[in-house]
Structure formats: structure tokens, C-alpha cells
Amino acid sequence: MEIAFYGGAGEVGRNCIGLRDGRASLLLDCGVNVGAETPAARNPEIPDADARSYAQIAISHAHLDHIGYLPTLYSRAKHCRAPIYATKPTMDLMSLLLADYQRLSNLFTPDDIKRVLGFCRPLHFNQIQGQDMKFSFHNSGHILGSGLVLVHGRQRVLYTGDVNNRVSRLLEPCHQGLRAETLIMESTYGGAKDSHKPLKDVVKDLIDSIETTLIKGGSVLIPSFAVGRAQEVLFILEQHMTSGALSPVPIFVDGMILKANKIYRQNLDFAKPEVRRRVLHSGQDPFQSRHFHVPKTRSRADVLNEQAIIVSTSGMLTGGPAHIYLKALAKDRNSLLAFVGYQSEGTPGRRIIDGEREVELDGEKVKINLEVKKFDLSAHCDHSGLVQLARTTKGLKRVFLIHGEKPKLAELRDALGKYDVRIPKTGETFTVR
Ligand SMILES: [Zn+2]
16 A cells, blocks of 8 residues: 655644555545645645545544645646545534635635535444545544544554544543554654643643632633634633632633534534533533623724633634734733643744743734743643554554654654654655555
């Protein structure tokens, strides 16, 4: 079997990997590097003719670094017509995230998105599907509907997409113990020092810090991705406010998060059973809590007039309403900026976490005087989680490490010594037997 890395190798972003075995073929994900400035850095390096030659596409989950190139690929001019397999929540979230990306980037048209969705076919976890090359999705624990992709056949290949082995508020941890000779594994937190604290301790830290801020009279801004992290954070806030552990201030939800909540609500089959039970049977719907509010004005003056907890996109402060809030709160030493997700190199979020206290937002220099804290609510495995995932994969011989910063990839390779470990570069193709 040939494995071609078109993107996401030696970098975080634009995942796109091709598998080919004789006449059978499968493309895994088709993402963009959202932060990249040039098309060459943004898009996967897949020639149109190569893209057209794949019989089918499997999408691990709906984040843009796994789906953002699909509309370009399926635009009328390129004649791509392969079926795109994904779980139902992934399909729903794709439609939301691609529409938002279209509005922000103008790189393709709403019709291109419609075309992509027209080629999508829903697939359940554990259901074997495929034309010539058979595959199945298995829960990867990262966001609602996210799947590991297991390729069946002479060569069994397991592709992790993004994977999390910690139980979260909403999702079961990833499926472990599958059989595969070849593992293509993400390495976002693969560095030797990347170790997640137990979730319970992180949640306690977050709640204590928010409550301290509220007692001081400050507000709290939590920049968050619309899909995944936001729902986890809202669940945590709702639970602690209802129990009285958090002072009762309004929780404002801004950006695309509300639309994503709706999709989560409609696809609870993919959430943990206790979440499903709670929403369907107890009459308490944490997605529609009385504590949640929506800003009423474009200027967000109504939100900024009072003490509040604000959960808003974008997660890395690259845009979105989070900018308006940060500009307003940046001067206030009593307020708190609470990061809950991964911050890519080069983003304002990363610069602030790395200690810079002046950043440029919408062309305006902003001094950061509010308190800054980071809470590790990551939806990715840490170093030991990734090592464990490899060790519990039955019959494993070789590992390709992707979707990571270079030093982290090397450190993870060193920890996986007993396997044949490769760190591919984007553009490379390997043959496995
Ligand atoms: Zn992801």
C-alpha cells in the first residue's frame, strides 16, 4: 500500500493523506492551515489529478484543518465527484464551519459548500463501508462525532485524526485496542513535557480562578473554538453556577457557539449516555440554561456594561467577537483572560500565552493588563496518552507521526522506540507491506 502525505506532516494544520492499494483508494481528510497567509501554505499539496483519482474520502471530524479544502476541491471546475463519508454530527458541523469559513475567507462560494454536502454520506461508528478499500469509524473522543478511521484489508491502517483518551464532560474517551499494522497518529501534545493534569483538577482551578475574579469585581473572557471546547466549557460553567459554586452573573455566549450547541443537541446519540439521559429525561437541558445569554447589540455594550463571564469565538484570538471583548477588558487588572485551548504559533493567543503584553488586534495595538491564565481542557491525548494509544493497538509494526510541531514529533518518536517510527514531510509518499 502507498501512503501519500499531502499536508499536515511536520506541521499542525491541513491534514490530507492518500492511501492506495492496487485499484483501491481512500483519501483521509482534506484540511487547510487556517492561519496561513499564502495559498501554498494554506492548502494541502495535492495536484487536482491526484485528488480526482481517489475513489472515496473519509473525514475524521469537522475542524477546518481536516475539512477546509473540500469546497475548493469540489468546485465545479475541478470535477471531483468521490463520495465523502463522515458521521452525522461531522456532516452537520461541516456545514456550519464551512459556511463561516466562506464568509471570512471568500476562497470559495456557498454553492461549492452545497456541492460538498451533496456528496456526503453519513456513517455510524463501527459500520464498515467503502468501495474496494473498506474502512470504519470508531469514536476518537475529540469532538462530537469525531472518528478514528480504521482501514481493513491486507494492510490494516489506523488513522487517528485528532484523538483524546481522557473522558470529558460530553464524550467517551477514544476507542482503544483496535488491530492495525500501521498507525498514522496526531502529535499535537506529543512533546515529552506535555502532560495533562486530571480533568477534575483543571476544572477546579478554572472555577476557583473565575470565582476569584468575580469577587474582585472583574469579568472573565474565555476565547473558545465554536465546536467542542465551547460546549465542554459551557457545561462546566452551567453545572457550577447551578450548584452555587460560581456567583450568579450572566454567562454570555457569542459567535458561532450557539449554532454549534444546537447541532450538539440534535446529535446526542454521539455523546456520553449520562449526558443524553440528562437532556432527554430530566427536563434540565444544559444547552438551554437560564444562565446563558446572547448579546443584544452589535457593539456588545450590553455585555460590557455588567460583570459577566463571556465565552466567545475565536479560540486563538485571530478574529471574531472575542476581539471586541478583549479590547474592552484588556486594561482592567481585575478581569481575567482564560485560555482553554491550543494556541497555534503566530496567533495573538499564542503571543499572549508566551508572555507578550502588547498585541495587535484589528490593526490596533492593545496593552494586555488583565490577568492571563491557561487551563488545560485539551481535547487531545498528551504524550503518555499517545504512547498508550500506540501500545494498545494490536499487531502494530509502524507509526507515522503527523500533526505536530517538529520538536514534539521527535520527542514522541523517541518514546515509541520499539516500533518503526517515521516523521514524514508534506509531499512524501511511503510504501508499506
Ligand atoms: Zn480537531
